[in-house]
Amino acid sequence: MNDRQSADGAAPSASEAVNGMTASLGKVVLASNNAGKLREFAALLDAAGIELIPQGALNVPEAEEPYPTFVENALTKARHAAKITGLPALADDSGLCVRALRGAPGVYSARYAQLAGGPKSDAANNARLIEQLQDHADRRAYYFCVLALVRHAEDPEPLIAEGRWPGEIIDVPRGAHGFGYDPYFFLPELNATAAELDPAVKNASSHRAIALRKLLARLTEEA
Numbered sequence: 001m002n003d004r005q006s007a008d009g010a011a012p013s014a015s016e017a018v019n020g021m022t023a024s025l026g027k028v029v030l031a032s033n034n035a036g037k038l039r040e041f042a043a044l045l046d047a048a049g050i051e052l053i054p055q056g057a058l059n060v061p062e063a064e065e066p067y068p069t070f071v072e073n074a075l076t077k078a079r080h081a082a083k084i085t086g087l088p089a090l091a092d093d094s095g096l097c098v099r100a101l102r103g104a105p106g107v108y109s110a111r112y113a114q115l116a117g118g119p120k121s122d123a124a125n126n127a128r129l130i131e132q133l134q135d136h137a138d139r140r141a142y143y144f145c146v147l148a149l150v151r152h153a154e155d156p157e158p159l160i161a162e163g164r165w166p167g168e169i170i171d172v173p174r175g176a177h178g179f180g181y182d183p184y185f186f187l188p189e190l191n192a193t194a195a196e197l198d199p200a201v202k203n204a205s206s207h208r209a210i211a212l213r214k215l216l217a218r219l220t221e222e223a
């Protein structure tokens with residue numbers, strides 16, 4: 001019998017497969033202290049038998065995010081948390097990518113205005129975004145999220161999953177939910193900005209949700 005077969009020789013079901021892999025992961029450190037992310041991620045990973053612990057609860061300081069790509073930053077954060085705690089670690093890195101701005105603000109989404117000498121705030125970031133897009137008719141954009149899961153700090157085979165949530169940037173903000181660029185991020189199929197969506201709807205369809213579902217599928221495959 002190989003390790004992909006159950007005692008009766010049948011191939012394992014998806015949930016058996018996930019549990020086979022995740023049972024060995026058990027507790028996983030989340031390389032973030034964002035309460036919203038913890039809730040979102042914990043809800044889905046709990047179903048796969050993974051217990052998420054925010055890194056702050058284990059006294060892990062925030063890692064630097066010096067790289068120009070999401071995947072490098074996510075991996076760096078996951079390795080940092082795994083190294084300090086000795087536990088498997090999950091990290092995410094995300095941002096808004098605007099086609100007419102060649103992917104900006106991208107990994108610099110949280111500090112977009114700051115890079116131009118402004119304050120670090122959502123309002124200043126949004127103001128810079130709209131100003132940069134003034135002369136551009138192409139308003140296509142997407143939110144992007146990379147998740148990186150390492151079993152230990154030297155894991156040579158981290159699990160990586162990406163989520164892309166397409167929309168377009170509008171000039172006049174709409175909606176009061178969400179955060180960051182959400183009032184300017186319009187979803188034509190839903191005829192709403194991300195800030196107009198019920199938070200539960202956003203959390204089920206966002207770049208983070210897409211990436212997380214892919215990560216769960218990868219865990220199943222790897223089992």
Ligand code: IMP
Nearest residue numbers: 092093094095096109110179180181182
């Ligand atoms: P983080 O990786 O979640 O810290 O996000 C980095 C930055 O990307 C945030 O500070 C926001 O500017 C932007 N961002 C990422 N996800 C979202 C989102 O769902 N809505 C709005 N802005 C987002």
